[in-house]
Amino acid sequence: MRTVALPRIGTAAAWRTAARGLLAAQVPPEAVLWAWDSPAQIDLFGAEPAPVAPRGDVTVPKAFVALAENVCWHSDPERFARLYAFLWRLRRQPQLMVDRGDAQLATLRGMEKNVRRCAHKMTAFVRFRDLGEAGADGRRRFAAWFEPTHHTLEPTAPFFTRRFADMDWAIHTPDVTARFEGGQLSLHEGSPRPDLPEDGADELWGTYFRNIFNPARLKVKAMTSEMPRKYWKNLPEARHIPDLIANAEARAREMAEAAPTLPPVRAERILERLHAPGVLRGMTFDDLRKRAEAENRETQPGYGRIVLGEGPADARLMVVGEQPGDVEDREGRPFVGPAGQMFDTVAAEAGLERGAAYVTNAVKRFKFTLRGKRRIHQSPTSGDIEHARWWIAQELDLVQPKLILAMGGTAAETLTGSRKGILKRRGAVEETEYGPVFLTVHPSYLLRLPDAAAKAAETARFRDDLASVAKLVA
């Protein structure tokens, strides 16, 4: 029996290295005991380092790597064993990765979903307290306490470095503390809840929350699903909830009588202050291009090459489509075929300047089946979307747009995590871990409408959506 000890910080990377080594040495799952930050267990069995896999010895499907990256942060103590057991089978049966009936995969997908949800909640519900003093370099200092259900501080820390790049901050959780000082992120052992000062931000959040709370649309179940009760104790605005619920009916009546009301301007300003965007840059565009070129040297049957986005690196707007089409794949540029021409025409009519936006796709390769010599477009699956997520995340990181325009279901799923119908959600902005996302239909939807009247009506709605986007980024 081997005991592999994984660290609390850098867990996912350590698991990946250990799993590759074990796989290369053909160590079966039942011969491995995984310990995570557990000295008692390690003392009992004695930790043995996992063998190191020679470079290139083990190939693992990218979709599994992405899955494992999330599952490693789950709180289930069996997570590492579950992943390795599945990986062991995957070695001989690569098609397992897309087998919807496989119970082990279903469990792992469920765990991945829990982790993603937890990470999303963390990005929404961490509340910083102002520590007052500015550091030597004049940066303001903030700290927050948070109790995530899973170990999601490490994977979400880059989000906070982008969002709050111009301040120094610490996020304390029971497991791990993340510190961002002078633009450098570091991770440390967790701590008990620190004594943080009450500050004005509490009041700001309370005001914001009371402003956006619409008593006429109160649905307690939906609200507690969005903001689960377990988070309330650390959310300054949550203390207003019982009152707001209790008085909702009376307030809804008052609102109806007093309409029209002023927009919650103050709330918008508060949001702006609390969500000041950052400018942290990881990879450069050059790195991305080189990586795409390297991957493009190998062809994949049924898939085209990686087509990256294009546009100003500091664009305020990022336009995200589905995947390159046949023309885009040949030219190596996004949105230059029929759907791109449709977009260009309607955008120009709506006053939206394509050249000022960074235009890209959620999935980077054209997916097709061959019919004779023709390459017929295939919609990307959720697996393709996950596979490609890394690329769009890098582009978002680099461009840091103020607003993202998601066109069509694939872009919406990638950015919001929800597959709910785009026709019901279009025309609205949804807050996501990547920033605000405006949803609309894909231009190829308009091209496919057989009825001329429906096409004209839908094109007009699309134009209205693009005009709203132009206004929002102006």
Ligand code: URA
């Ligand atoms: N459809 C897309 O979603 N993107 C393109 O680049 C072309 C067509």
